[in-house]
Amino acid sequence: MSAADLDDISLLLKPELRRKRQRLDWSVAWNGARELPIRGGPVRQAILNLLLNASAVTPEDGTVSLTAMSADDRLHIEIGDQGCGMPPDIAGILIDQDPGPAVRAGRGLGLWMVRRVVDDLGGHASIAARRGGGTAVTLTIPFDREDVKAHAA
Numbered sequence: 001m002s003a004a005d006l007d008d009i010s011l012l013l014k015p016e017l018r019r020k021r022q023r024l025d026w027s028v029a030w031n032g033a034r035e036l037p038i039r040g041g042p043v044r045q046a047i048l049n050l051l052l053n054a055s056a057v058t059p060e061d062g063t064v065s066l067t068a069m070s071a072d073d074r075l076h077i078e079i080g081d082q083g084c085g086m087p088p089d090i091a092g093i094l095i096d097q098d099p100g101p102a103v104r105a106g107r108g109l110g111l112w113m114v115r116r117v118v119d120d121l122g123g124h125a126s127i128a129a130r131r132g133g134g135t136a137v138t139l140t141i142p143f144d145r146e147d148v149k150a151h152a153a
Contacts, residue, residue: 001040001075003028006053006068011050016055017064025065025080036070036144042121043075046114050079050137053110057083058134061152074123075141094125094137114139150152 001032006028017024030036047066054064058081065080120126123141130136 001038001043002035005028005040005044006047009044009051010013011056012048013051013064016052020058021061022054022055022058023024023063025063027065027067027069029069036075038141041122042117043077043141046117046139047077047079049110049114050139054079054081054083054135054137057081059083069152073143075143076137077139077141078118078136080130080134080136084128084133085129086135086137091127095153097129104139 010024010026013024014084016022030087041065051064051066058064062082063080064082067076067078067080070074090108093108094115115125118139118141121141123139126140128137128138
């Protein structure tokens, strides 16, 4: 996965942001690496889904944010919104073992997809209220061990 992979996501998001007159705060820091040993396709899909959700709950003229950085053989991604907070049943889709009644009722399927991607990659998700309002969803995804070993040799 490269920083350019994330730049593509911002291009896909621009029409929705423009429609809602929202701003995008974007920060990507790879610590000097051109590419990270992570499967980019699933991670890109998860990030795009979370950014679209963030845009959906952020009011017009608000700000959606993405911060991505690599540290300690992991990719840390935080997506923030200025919505009114994530309801517990929806938050449970990302952080609980059981997806709960929301998914069984057909709600939160996009978040369930994000959860499956994160689980498949051996990562984890967390959710926190943001100071000043909104929600921050953080994904922590470890580097692929085989690629890390190959780069270290």
